[in-house]
Amino acid sequence: MFALLALASEPGCPEGILSETLRAYFPWISVLTAMLDSYVDQHEDAASGNHSYLAHYPTPTQANQRVGELMRRCLQEARSLPAGEKHAVIAAAMFAMYLTRDSALAPPLRQTTTRLIRSGGTLTRILHPVLRLWRTAYGLRSA
Numbered sequence: 001m002f003a004l005l006a007l008a009s010e011p012g013c014p015e016g017i018l019s020e021t022l023r024a025y026f027p028w029i030s031v032l033t034a035m036l037d038s039y040v041d042q043h044e045d046a047a048s049g050n051h052s053y054l055a056h057y058p059t060p061t062q063a064n065q066r067v068g069e070l071m072r073r074c075l076q077e078a079r080s081l082p083a084g085e086k087h088a089v090i091a092a093a094m095f096a097m098y099l100t101r102d103s104a105l106a107p108p109l110r111q112t113t114t115r116l117i118r119s120g121g122t123l124t125r126i127l128h129p130v131l132r133l134w135r136t137a138y139g140l141r142s143a
Contacts, residue, residue, distance in 0.1 A: 003087065017082055024077035029091060032070045036098040039067055039116075043103060064112045068119035071095055075121055092123035093131075099124075100132040 003021055007013050038045065038053040045052040057063035078087035095116070098104065104113045117128050134140075 003090070020081055021087075024074075024081055024087065028070065028074045028077045029094075032067070032074050033094065035067050035070055036095070039064070039109075040098055040101040040104045043106075043108065064116070068116055071116065071119040071124075072121075088121075089123065092120055092127055095120035095124045096127035096131045099128060100135050105132075 003025055004018065007018055007021055035053055038055075041050070042052055042054055044050070046055075054060070054063040054067075057066065074091050075088055078084055078091045081087050099113050099117055099120075103109065117124055
């Protein structure tokens with residue numbers, strides 16, 4: 001949404017760029033946001049009975065593989081946009097932020113989280129420890 005608002009505010013922004021951006025963010029990046037949220041909250045959701053998108057997959061392995069595939073597709077879509085490097089930074093930062101949650105680094109998810117970080121590309125691998133440190137410094141580790 002914010003990417004579209006930023007583009008819409010640019011004088012003379014061609015409609016084609018808005019359409020391309022919309023296709024990258026909806027469905028790919030917006031779907032991945034929901035999937036990553038389900039990933040980091042999966043144990044809490046199971047305990048509380050809350051909905052989990054990951055639970056729709058036949059196995060946890062298939063769900064986790066799909067999240068990794070979505071991460072790679074999001075990066076591909078982001079990079080294909082005009083000024084794609086900016087969109088790729090947004091996507092990688094989003095991946096890293098979700099995957100720095102305490103729940104993502106707890107023993108039951110640690111190995112899968114490591115694989116997902118790799119799926120997020122080089123920038124996600126660089127941002128992950130930096131954002132983890134930031135969360136720790138500001139007391140945001142579980143947020």
